[in-house]
Amino acid sequence: MNQQFNDAIDQTFSEIDFLPGCSWAPLAEPVPSGSFHRLKIQAGSKIPPHTHPTDEFVLLLSGDLVTGGRKCTAGCFWHTPANIRQGPHEAVTDVELITVRLGSMGSFEP
Template sequence: MTPLAHSAPVPTEPAPDQSAVTIIPSSDAVKWQPAPVMFPHGTKMAILTGDTSKPGPFTLRVMMPSGSFIPPHTHNLDEMLTVISGDIQHFVGQSLATTQQRHLGPGGFVHLPVNVPHAIKAGSQGAVLQVSGMGPFSMTYVNPQDDPRNTGR
């Protein structure tokens, strides 16, 4: 019988890196900032994880005031959008005259493949949306005249 002292060492796995774990215990802990100028006036944003300007996964929240509207636009990435609170009208298409329109309430979800034109109108109570994707993130308005960056908001 061979003694245990002569057995081969058992390889150990390195401990997973926990420094990148993000935990937000409640919606009260979300840190809201004014949204970039590409969004309607009064819109707020919170980056939950990631960096929207760099390659890699990100999740952000957008707080839209009552009745605010983001005209038809596209993104350079697949976008996953979930309604956290409030409600929205979500439009898919190049113009509002030719779009498919859906009402989405809390828990409503949309997956938008890259470059699919869409628009969003917040309901009477406003809305908080969660958006996830793989950065970098960009937004291009179908009609450049609708882009707040071109009009000074």
């Protein structure tokens, strides 16, 4: 087996139908149903409160995002343990982040 590379220019973003203003580029599946992906959120867009049945790790690459009761800026990293309610995530500016989720997506609250 060899190293695998995926340059930014080759990564394709797809709109997320149920999250207006959000698009993602899946990069890898580290565990079954897990995800390592880039996520873009347009300024003014919001991801509603939700939980994941597994741990999630996030690194904010660019922009300003309000989540977990605080304003996060580029370079902020956070970890949300499995089954802990998170969000809403509100993009103050255009945002890009990297997320590693160690299992399935879970459900979003209405």
